[in-house]
Amino acid sequence: MRRLGSLASAINGGPWICRTCVRRQQKAFSQAASYSTKCRKINIIKSSTRVIALVTAAGLGTGSIFYLSEDPREKAQHAYVAAQRTGFVLVTLAICINDYRKTLKASPENEEDWSSILNACHKRCAERTLEAMKRNGSIFIKLGQHLSSMNYLLPLEWTTTFIPLQDHCPVSSYASIEEMFIKDTGVPITEHFVTFDKEPIGAASLAQVHVATMKGSGEKVAVKVQHPALEEWVPLDLALTRFTFTTLKRFFPEYDLEWLSNEMELSLPQELDFAMEGKFAMQTKRYFEALHDSPLVVPDVKWGLKRILVMEYISGHRTDDLEYLDNNGIDRDEVSAALARIFNEMIFGETPLHCDPHGGNIAIRKNGKRGTHNFDIILYDHGLYRDIPKQLRRDYAKLWLAVIDADEKRMRQYSERVAGITYDQFPLFASAITGRDYVSATKSVISARSEEEKEVISGAMGEGLLQKLVQLLGKVPRIILLILKTNDLTRSLDENLHTREGPLRNFMILARYCSKTVFQEQMEIISQQGGLLLPKNLFRLIGAWMSFMRVEVKLSLYEWYISCRRIAHLSPIASI
8 A cells, every 4th residue: 555556546536647637636626625724714823722721631631540649749740741741742733733724825826836835834744743753752653653654645744754753762761661570560570580681672662672581491582561651641642642633634624534543542552462462472373383384483472461571582684684585595585475475364364464564573584494485484563463354354355356357347346345435436445455556456466567657656646636545544444454554564575575576476376365265255155055965056166166276276387387497597587
């Protein structure tokens, strides 16, 4: 979903139109947005001042409810900091809303001036927001990191401004970690571990990881600890996030981003429960260990509490460390294919879907003991999983088979079943699920993207018309958003590997999983409708089996051909 193409075609569901027309329509949308905000007879400064006062009071109340200290001094200090955090957010929000309203009322002489004025406004507001996020930290860092990757939705000035947050992860002091251990386990760290490195080997927005040695066994482990300050501020920060998006919707109803805060409120409690993460990790570990020669490795969980998780220590290299892969004879294309199998298994198999497979959560290590592969794929951070309903998996499989067959009629049919996509919304959704422009998405997604297509996609995104996309994502079921997010992240992993065979092999792997899913559905229907004793079911079985074998034989022959070329030391084939 990172690179959505042909956004302009989503205006009326029609074919791609020229950039001059796109600019005219963008100007029309901008004028409409300006008009819609003018219709609201609200004095933004006075209104915002009242809102700030009210919400600051609410913030103090929220903070007091969730802060359990009995010490009056600590309560007073907490209330002061809560008011400060609330003020940072609300003042920034009020200034940015006022800035946008003034900008939208501007009447430049030409389109170039209008674009410059609007881009400058984007940049100013993004920089103000970045400063507020850095000051508050906590979940605002995570929100900013997520927004920095949403270049399919937000203006470039916003996403590029937030990029520094990717490396702006807080580090909690050893003293605060020690205090949390005593509070959560009843004993200090030294009662659990012989050694415990005070400096973390990695830190993220929600947690950090220390290397330690367990008492008794002497085993080296990785100890994931939640930032202690999160417990104090998450309730208030979630309320502020929700208020921010609700307020933006009030002043700019055509850009409704409330679904972002809704998804965050649903996902964050799960991600902050490390005991649940440990259960997901072990469930995934057992599932893939039962599969034949899967290269996926999940660190064994020793024990876990809500804010502490102790795991087997397994190290590896990032998937984009191409020098490590090449020096150790690890085939990038095989890594790409293995990743495709792992995440397709999660989408179409009988196991929950890992919804956060970014580069920091996956590592590669050499393993010469495996039969098919000479590497392991290590999957960390199991905090965000979702179960995909069986019927949704089946309809999603049929949608992808229609995409691979370039059958637009069936694509539209199953887009409506999967996500409630209307006829007019379909071009945009087709681009969203494939990462291609609308023409390629309905003609041939298995070919590699040309530089011209990349330029067209980039130009379409730069020229705006994001209102349609915002509205679409607000209506799509949450589970579909997470599937699209996973597709986007795995697509990014594949691109960072710089594979030589193009997308053909991965699409054939996807087709295998889809055809298997559809075949299993047909077998279930046959079983429910009298079995093979009925002649019509026998014909249905033959048809389903032939459809399945068509894909299976193609992929088997293709993989055999690749293996032969590798044995003969021939260069990989180019994508078609």
